[in-house]
Amino acid sequence: MKRLQEVKSNEALDLYYPTMCEIVDAKQLTDLEKWYELKLPGGQDLGHEPGQFVEVSAFGIGEAPISISSSPSKEGSFELCIRQVGTLTKVLKRYEKGDTLGIRGPFGKGYPIEKMYGKDILIVAGGIGLVPLRSLINFVLDNRQEFGRLIILYGAKNPSELLFTDELDVWQRRDDVELHVTVDQGDPSWEGNTGVITTLIPELDLNLNKTIAAITGPPIMYKFVVMSLKSKQLPDSHIYLSLERRMKCGVGKCGHCQINGVYCCQEGPVFNYVDIKPLEEAL
Amino acid sequence: MKPKVAFFDFTSCEGCQLNKLNLENDLLDILKHVEIVEFREAMDDKADAYDIAFIEGSISSPSCVERIHDIRRRSKILVALGSCAVNGGVNAMKNLQPIDEVRETVYGEDKYLFATLPAMSVSSIVKVDYEVRGCPMTQQDFLKLLVSLVLGKQAPRYDSPVCVECKLSENECLYNRGMVCLGPITRGGCDAICPSFGQFCTGCRGLLDEPNYIGMLEVMTNHGISLDEAKKRMLLFNSNEVQL
Amino acid sequence: MECYSLKQSDVPALIDHLGAYGEVIAPHRKGDVSYSFEPVKDSEKVVLEYNRTLLPLKKCFLPPTEKLMDFSLKDMSYKPTEVPIKPAVYFGIHSYEMQSILRLDHSMLSGKAESNYFNRRKKSRFIGVSFSPDEYHFSESVGISIEEMEGFDLYLNKVSDDYQLYIISDKGKDLLKGFDKLIQAEPIHVEGREFNKKIRYHYNRLPRVFQYAYHSKVWAEVAERCVGCGSCNLTCPTCFCFDVNDQVEVTAEDGMRRRSWDSCMLSTFAEVAGGENFREHTLNRTRHRLYRKFKYITDEEGLPWCVGCGRCTAFCPADISMVDIINDLIREDEKAQFHKTVRV
């Protein structure tokens, strides 16, 4: 048990004060999602790992956990992509280039990059789940020779909800990226796959020993994706998932993010499947 | 441009209206942000549009229905003020009696001259964007909402029970003093004003989303009131919400 | 351990003496039948014989609501709230309450240590007092005796009408410098202060019971009666979850960010935008509350995270009893064990 006497004065931290960051660019990507590029004072690097998140705040409105969408290899600024669903996120729709946002973080554990070097990376992104995974994807692309295959499965409800379409085009054209996009419901101009994301999995030809899967999406997606991957015989320990929970502090104090006894903001949001399998509240 | 704000009155005791006029010091601050273009009634000949329409009172006659549709058409944001507007409030007690009986008690011999409907919340007729709960609503709540609207923020619904604020103020729980209180299932946001002054909560701000009705009745009857009395207490402000 | 006798009538003088170190906070009467920790204005008003305060001592270190910062919407700037390091004496504290502070230390200081809490806690001194258990106390069942002195600087043990004062730490000794109403004494063992409410198992067997209790029928039975008011968490000395929200002045120009105690028994605690609720039913929440006290943290720290103060039970409008729930789980576990043995 941690005792008061063991804590030195300089170890006690001001945990709740944001750093004010300038929005250097912003763009509405879809009806619901907006992309922002932010700069820390003095152009410092955020120093994050792919999969980590920050707490974004606008005074008078509140704070919310948001994944970092850019790769750590991008210097001088970082990117977020926010879906407008509630009090804060709807107000953020009005934030433009030149405005400032409060940022705390980076928080949590991201993807275990060390363990991923030399491996085939299988990305499974559902909807807004692409936001944190884009950080990993771009990190892999920026260090392409360090990794094996890069397979990206991306599913959205319909074509108009697809995020980062410019980048999807680029990835599509690269021959060192295997991109498979699907939508639940197509529209007349849609020529790609239709069907939920799990329909893309049976086709895959995976090198099981070498493949590491990273999954992010809406809560109901996980069970089905994990099931499909298991039926392909991918070992549990090769599966990483990023879980969403209500979060009020990001620093392991407020208690909101608990999954049974585990604090999602501390042990996660990225978890190895082996570690969450015993947690009844996880999936 | 300052948002154009209007107030309209339906079936209510006007307690909320009075409350609003009591805003005194704060009034000047508010006026900096909004322009009040209408105060109750008299909008027949005006074809104005409003940025924010505040509605008080419940809907209880066919002419009310027509009028509220008209206001909704002209307003960008529509806010229900006070229990009566939010869920029918005390007015909705009449819904528990057959409607003919109500007419008779209220209008006596003339009962057939007046069409009356069950007292309904504004939201059962038109879309309501925001609500300020309470009977009467409190000034702070009204101001909070107004400020949110001025900031363009979706005002969060307060969805914790009155007990939370009661505990945070370290009140002695009325149950420990042998009284019966509706705090556990009532939507808070009032700073537990009644228990803080030794009065039990009557549920004036409406109930939580999925209250444990049976559990609550058990709590109340275990603390010395009859099942009948317990139900009555629960229904007082919330007869349109309670499902027993 | 040094032991002195102190006359009941000299207690106010002791409190006044302690005032030289810093503000003294002690139990006072509140309302008809309750008590509360308040700063001492008149030492005669301090009540040393009390069952429990409404809110736990936690409120002095992690306040029910606390301003984290002031901000300005005009230029999007903020001013942090400085929490000064002030000396204070907490007088008349029961052993379970002290134990709750030690647990709270762990919660707020392990991992990332929080400065707000640390500053409030830094120069605090604790003077314990013995108590007579009422129908709700069960701290003995979670390993905390009435005379448990860990964490205290001084301890007052009621012996017939007067007190015996124990000096537990050097800091405690310093506090007494210049106080001349003490007479050296032999420690007396006080008999007859029994706990009425008991958990049937030793607390170190509880994690095992909980290990198999996840799908127990007991949770649904409790959930049927629980009205979800949150009082059990909000009065618990070891609960520390909080909510954060922003408040804006009527001028729409300035405001503040505050945090306030939250409760995992409230239906929205684990709800996220989009409507997903990770603990949707009262059953899930009740279970979580008890697992937080007897399993999750206990597995890591080896101690129950409940100190047996009885508040969650005494202040529950539905009379849901912590001890009864646990004894029900134990009974169910025994039944299951029995059936297993019979089958074999």
Ligand SMILES: Cc1cc2nc3c(=O)[nH]c(=O)nc-3n(C[C@H](O)[C@H](O)[C@H](O)COP(=O)(O)OP(=O)(O)OC[C@H]3O[C@@H](n4cnc5c(N)ncnc54)[C@H](O)[C@@H]3O)c2cc1C
């Ligand atoms: C680790 C993590 C990463 C995330 N990354 C992104 C991202 O990159 N882009 C994106 O658009 N969204 C992301 N989300 C979801 C995002 O945090 C919520 O949509 C957001 O909190 C909603 O806040 P609000 O104030 O608009 O909504 P409201 O419903 O008004 O929420 C009020 C408060 O509840 C809490 N809350 C509500 N919903 C959530 C939620 N889903 N997750 C956590 N807390 C919640 C927040 O503390 C919030 O301040 C992420 C969530 C987590 C946990």
Ligand code: SF4
């Ligand atoms: S007095 Fe009423 S509102 Fe306050 S805690 Fe008791 S039941 Fe809840």
Ligand code: SF4
């Ligand atoms: S305590 Fe209850 S009755 Fe009193 S104002 Fe609040 S909700 Fe209304």
Ligand code: SF4
């Ligand atoms: S105090 Fe009792 S009724 Fe209220 S949430 Fe806790 S267990 Fe349920």
Ligand code: SF4
């Ligand atoms: S769980 Fe109940 S008895 Fe245990 S410490 Fe908390 S309030 Fe006290």
Ligand code: FES
């Ligand atoms: S977000 Fe507060 S503890 Fe994890």
